[in-house]
Amino acid sequence: MQDYFFALADAFALFTRGDEVSLANFAAEDSDFVRLNKSAVRQAGSVEQRALSIDLIHGGKHCGGTLTLSGDLDADREHLRAAIARYRERLALVPADPHLLYATEVQSTQQSGANRLPADRATAINALIDAGRGADLVGIYAAGGIYRGFANSLGQRNWYASHTFNADWSFYLAGDKAVKTGYAGFEWNAADFARKVDTARAELAALSRPPRTISPGRYRAYLAPAALSEILGMLTWGGFGLKSQRTKHTPLLRMLEQGAALSERVTLSENTREGVAANFQTAGYVKPDGVTLIERGRLADCLVSPRSAKEYGVATNGAADSEAPESLDLAAGDLALNDVLKRLDTGVYVNNLWYLNYSDRAAGRITGMTRFATFWVERGEIVAPLNVMRFDDTVYTLLGNALEALTDERDFILDAGTYGARSTGSVRAPGALLSALTFTL
Amino acid sequence: MTTLESIAQRFQRIAPAGLRWSLRVVDTRTEQLAVRDDVVQPLNLEEDRGAMVTVFERGGSGYAASADLSDAGLTRALERARAWAQASGGRSVADFDQAPLAATRGEYASPLQTAWDAIPLTEKFDTLRAACAGLNVSEKIVDRHAWLWHTQRDALYVTSAGAHNRQHFEFVVPMLSATANAGAQTQTRTLGGMTHCGQGGWEIVASSGFTTAAQTVADEALQLLAAPDCPSGTMDLLAAPDQMVLQIHESIGHPLELDRILGDERNYAGTSFVTPDMFGRYQYGSALLNVTYDPTRPEQIASFAFDDEGLPATREYLIRDGILQRGLGGGTSQWRSGLPGVATARATNWNRPPMDRMSNLNVEPGASSLTDMIASVERGVLMRTNRSWSIDDSRNKFQFGCEFGQLIENGRLTQVVKNPNYRGISATFWRSLKAVGAADTFEVLGTPHCGKGEPNQVIDVGHAAPPCLFAAVDVFGGA
Incomplete structure (x- = not known):
């Protein structure tokens, strides 16, 4: 070839x-x-x-x-x-x-x-x-x-x-x-x-145990890596590109305009070196090994395509035209996987989230559904599968003041997407323990 | 230039007698034009041609797709498709030797008043520039887009059973977008999302409002920027046609897809709260709800004469007087499930196999005037233009958001509100339908972006509707 x-x-x-x-x-x-x-x-x-x-x-x-x-x-x-x-x-x-x-x-x-x-x-x-x-x-x-x-x-x-x-x-x-x-x-x-x-x-x-339905409200929750990667995936809709920042489309607008911050536990990067996507882009620029997007909860660099570089008078860092990460990497935390249920104590264990979208994009507010194996946990023990629930919360809660811990092990999730062509995107993510997740329906 | 007919004729010579097969050849030309903040964006032209061979043999089915349309390429595709059919025989979801294979013959062409190519490129750019400039009504407008997509597609479907369906499509997607910002608040208003997509030529540019709506779009973005958040509470919802597009799509269309009911989509797009026993008896909505699968509106984006399995497309009621009648499933799904369906097995392109899609799925007009519907509301909100959609994998618990909201208080439209959202459950939501707009409020719309399937496919679907009034909806605003 x-x-x-x-x-x-x-x-x-x-x-x-x-x-x-x-x-x-x-x-x-x-x-x-x-x-x-x-x-x-x-x-x-x-x-x-x-x-x-x-x-x-x-x-x-x-x-x-x-x-x-x-x-x-x-x-x-x-x-x-x-x-x-x-x-x-x-x-x-x-x-x-x-x-x-x-x-x-x-x-x-x-x-x-x-x-x-x-x-x-x-x-x-x-x-x-x-x-x-x-x-x-x-x-x-x-x-x-x-x-x-x-x-x-x-x-x-x-x-x-x-x-x-x-x-x-x-x-x-x-x-x-x-x-x-x-x-x-x-x-x-x-x-x-x-x-x-x-x-x-x-x-x-x-x-196979009888499922449980919970009432809308706020619950302690653990998001497994696949679930957390869905939230990170939402942020790639304009969260990390220069153009979306300059045109104020970014869902992280409050970080940009008001100095809002995520938890210090959150360090996100475009990790091209450890991803599986090509390291060059369509105008011929070669990507750096990594670009830090959020460092200890604060906006750091952003992805700059050649067009944005020319439009806004800054240097490109070889980003794709979409300025969306292809090899997103969330740094690990210190929560041992074996301790997840114990630390969760009583709450919701979410393996997968599904069909996320913005309730209020400018405010970073995201809604979505639990899907697949989601469990109700009491005193550190899984007691029942949970019927699907809708969550609705801002990123400043999910990855901010409600983020108690990230796991010390991460999953490397290769995007199974095949729209038009097989994806080469990936996400490397830990699991996240939250003091509260708001369910609305 | 090799014609689609000649490709089909060569394939027919290559395929062995007695083998059950279909060949679908698709040729697509796309032109994408855009102006952003008065700067003409890179012109994008796409030329795409390829074919999919499907074989039914030894109880299995297999396909192979290739853009190599030479005799050697078609022969290789046939061999690979046969190998897949043989490998899957005896361990497939059904005995595909018994699957229906179309023998239909016919043609279809999109309606066309002004051919896209008859308009000089410079005139197209001038039209885009004027629209983009029209969005420039304030320094608070920080991002302005005007774009036009045009697609021509020729498709030929032939089978060993004698089917020969030739269809020519012309699609246009017009779009305007204005983004207003003040500090940490951003609001975007568009020309109905992309719902003004349709079949036809340059005439759609004018009929969609693309050439006249710019100032209104931008003004409404500014109104939203200054508006309070939508209030929270239980109230009436008047959904405009460009929100009905999404409401129909997510909470009627997807649940009625027979391949979801058969379980094919459970790993990706999801299952359905609709079960086979519901057809013919289930009260999906109030008696005011009438939903058709309608391939006969020539201007609507998903009209055609045959689906991609060769089934002839005819207008059918899916829901009549609120009662569920039939599902959205093509010939293969109807055969597998034994359920009534419609001609709607479609593939996004030559490189993806057909599956059940929505095509044109419309809410039929009722008897209410818009004025009367508004006058009937003591406390409610009018919502226009979907911007956010989320629904569970059974297509039941949903939350949808719109670009533009306007309160209805004591029978009158009053204050504009931003970030209007609402939640509901499909299985009960449609039963709260309490008024349906009359024929003069009916709008023929659609969306070019419906995704499902493994491998994934995005396709255009049509949704025409009048404004509809729902009682006692859980409404709320932004953060």
Whole structure:
């Protein structure tokens, strides 16, 4: 795949004339998707897709687009040549872009992991179906190569390739009572998978007790890493980008305008070095290993895309156009996992949250639902599964004055998202013990 | 240029006789234009073409999607799809050798008054610049956007059973957004979210209000900035059509999807509080509630003649006089569940398989005038334009928020309020429906962003509705 893209990039550079500059971004994947319901296959298939996004730049103007490619180099070269000719015609019609900024210092990189996925694509699927025997397993297995590339007519070449799997499934007991589990990585390990299955089945047993419904109100709560990552995910909707700060869209507006703070326990960063996403972005900038976004509860740096850098007159730190973190990292705390139930004492143990949104974005107020295995705990013991509840609280409570502790161990959660393409995003998060979480419905 | 027809003909020659298969070829061209704070944003053009081969064999089904549409590429896709079908046979959710395979034949084309490409690019930019400039009514407006998306899509669906469905779509999504700020308070007002999306050409730019609404949008952002928070309490809710879009979508549309009821979505989008025994008898809402699946409104974004499994699309009542009649499920889900459905198995593109979606799901007009509905309210709030949505995985406990609120006191619209939100439970909420706007208040709207499925798919859906009045709703404001 790399040879194909670089050959295409060479052709692309040849199609660029005179003092034109051209940028090319490549995104491809060869993916298997096997969807399961009731421990049987619902849909199984493969997707091969390759897309090239081009930006043709001349005299402060630029025009571009995205082409789906066939993989046939000769045919794709001709497709590319024709597209560039069209973009060149359109350049005459577009105005100069005062916010155009792209890398002019050549910085080529290579991130390419070996393909250690099972040679037999049935290995993982058989394992999932076997795990579901006698149970109700529903979910998806996605696997295969993911490829990203950048090239420009200045000679820069960046390449990223990873071969990953992501099994994301739930065991259902009845109704909406279920345990959700993920197993993702680069190399399928039957023993690791079996441990995940055993843990999930044990939690499923706890769900068989009669469920309890609690009244709306404030309760002590523990948010497991997957639940906390949902709250962190909400903050990535504009919480950490320069543009959202300057246009006042940020949900952390009170931190920006009024000096509000989160708990000193909260240190958040974009940890590119330890993430699984590509370390370069679409204008050719290479990302730093890390950017500290919140340090001990206070706003620190933000993510600055090249466009924002030009618009606001600051330096870019190689952020994507969205200025959203791709490898979010919340520092661990000091709460031992074995002490979580004891410290929670009486309250709600939340494994997963779901469908979060803002009740009041400017105030950082977030609502959402508990989902999957959520339990009522009394005196440090799980006593019953809890029927789904809606929470509604501000981030200044959740990650502020109600945050008693973060666990000393963290989960590395690979995003199972597949909108248009398989995600390379990730979150590294501990669990969070809260003195109060407000439930409203 | 290779035509979709020629691709299908070559595939038909490649596929072995006696094999049960379908081929869906999709060709999409997209143009995205935007002006932000008077600066023309990078022009984005997308050209996308690919195909999905689906095979039913040995009791299983398998698919393979590829943009390599050469003979070799189609042959490879067929082989991979067969391999998946054979591998899943005997351990699938159903015996797919018995699955229905369409033999329908026909064509469809979006209505078109003014072709998008007939408008020079410079004129499009001028239109966007004028709209963006129109949002610039105050220095408190700190962010202004105007954008237009246009998509042309050609889709051809053929099967070994003889289906041949060719459909040409043209979609336009217009959007205006003004953000007002003062210190730690920010309010954003838009042109109905993206609900003015529809099928057609350049004429949608004018009919949506894109060329005339900028000042109103910006003025309302300023009004919200100065407004008090929406009060909390139990009161009447008058939901405008661009909030009804979301209310229908989340608490009628998703619960009625047959694939959710069958359990396919439980690991991701969720299950449903609706169970199979409810069809034909369950009182979903008050007797004023009439909901149709309606693919016959040509201007609505999810109108078509055939779904992506080749089922012909016809208008059907899903809820009639408040009673649940049928679900949102295409041919495969109807076959699996034995439940009545509609033609609505759809895929977002060539690289994703079809599943049950909403398409056009509309609340039919009632008999009330807007004036009468307002006059009937002693204490309530009018909410316009959804901005926040959250609902549980059974599609029951919801909380929705809007951009714009206005109190109704003693039969009159009074003060503008910011951050209007409300909570409810789907299973009981629709029974509190106490008035439905008449035909002259009905608006044909939709959204280009409905997400579900594994692998994930986002697709356009239409929701037309009049304003609707609900009794005794739990309403509240911001922090």
